[in-house]
Amino acid sequence: xRIIPPLLCGLIFxxxxxxxxxxxxxxxxxxxxxxxxxxxSLAVVMAxxxxxxxPGFMLAGRRSRPWLAGxxxxxxxxxxDSPLVAGxxxxxxxxxxxxxxxxxxxxxxxxxxxxxxxxxxxxAAGMMAHDAWQQSRLTAQRERLLASATDG
Amino acid sequence: xxxxxxxxxxxGGVLIGLSAVLLMLSTGRIAGISGVFSGLxxxxxxxxxxxxxxIAGLILAPVIAGLIGYGMAPPKLPLNWAVIIVAGLLVGFGxxxxxxxxxxxxxxxxxxxxxxxxxxxxxxxxxxxxxVAITRHVLGG
Numbered sequence: 001x002r003i004i005p006p007l008l009c010g011l012i013f014x015x016x017x018x019x020x021x022x023x024x025x026x027x028x029x030x031x032x033x034x035x036x037x038x039x040x041s042l043a044v045v046m047a048x049x050x051x052x053x054x055p056g057f058m059l060a061g062r063r064s065r066p067w068l069a070g071x072x073x074x075x076x077x078x079x080x081d082s083p084l085v086a087g088x089x090x091x092x093x094x095x096x097x098x099x100x101x102x103x104x105x106x107x108x109x110x111x112x113x114x115x116x117x118x119x120x121x122x123x124a125a126g127m128m129a130h131d132a133w134q135q136s137r138l139t140a141q142r143e144r145l146l147a148s149a150t151d152g
Numbered sequence: 153x154x155x156x157x158x159x160x161x162x163x164g165g166v167l168i169g170l171s172a173v174l175l176m177l178s179t180g181r182i183a184g185i186s187g188v189f190s191g192l193x194x195x196x197x198x199x200x201x202x203x204x205x206x207i208a209g210l211i212l213a214p215v216i217a218g219l220i221g222y223g224m225a226p227p228k229l230p231l232n233w234a235v236i237i238v239a240g241l242l243v244g245f246g247x248x249x250x251x252x253x254x255x256x257x258x259x260x261x262x263x264x265x266x267x268x269x270x271x272x273x274x275x276x277x278x279x280x281x282x283x284v285a286i287t288r289h290v291l292g293g
Contacts, residue, residue, distance in 0.1 A: 003205035005178035010209020013171035020164025032284040039155040048165025053263030056173025066180035080271045087250020092276030094242025096283025101254045103185040108227050110214040115229035119240040126244020127190045
């Protein structure tokens with residue numbers, strides 16, 4: 001039973017990307033191409049989505065817990081730090097190169113397009129590379145701490 | 153602005169916002185697609201059920217649309233495989249490092265009026281616009 005709400009949410013999200021046309025890279029690139037034949041549709045999609053999500057999240061914030069879980073998993077970080085800036089900048093370059101972000105890329109797997117499959121595999125590899133890099137940094141940090149403790 | 157489609161954009165946008173709010177109200181989770189997906193790649197994480205269900209719904213949407221006569225055209229991608237692979241790697245690495253993508257920061261984060269998400273969205277919009285300007289108008293395309 002617990003998988004029904006997320007399944008329906010995925011369907012609604014997918015319908016939104018389909019109806020708005022944002023599942024098509026050409027449509028997204030039309031928005032990003034402000035020096036060409038500019039298509040402001042993506043801005044309307046965001047504005048309409050925010051018109052629902054701003055009051056919706058306020059409502060959720062007033063409730064003590066979600067319907068099907070013990071607590072809300074609100075993101076914990078609040079400051080603007082260098083990983084946020086660098087990560088967003090790199091993501092934007094990738095998004096601009098092809099016109100695909102994670103939602104439309106995963107949804108387009110339904111078309112079995114070879115290009116989409118390659119993109120999603122590369123995206124997964126990029127995510128795993130990030131996590132492995134973070135893990136190795138943590139390990140190195142711990143080893144340095146241990147080394148300095150024994151030296152001292 | 154011959155390609156501008158404000159009505160379908162507004163209808164689709166409302167559905168995306170509704171999905172994000174319903175996912176939060178029901179399961180308490182953020183509908184950030186990069187976060188939902190990357191949680192599946194981590195073998196140690198145990199909360200995979202809702203992630204798989206959400207992504208299955210996302211992929212089923214065009215399948216169902218096709219059954220009722222609104223099939224999705226295959227996306228038009230660059231012919232160069234190297235560009236597709238580099239773009240995929242950047243999107244994957246960047247969204248993990250920056251903690252979100254268009255949905256997580258752009259819809260959910262700004263929806264919560266988070267300064268972090270407003271900054272991230274402004275930054276990825278700018279680098280994407282610059283990238284398109286360079287590939288289309290400087291290098292020619």
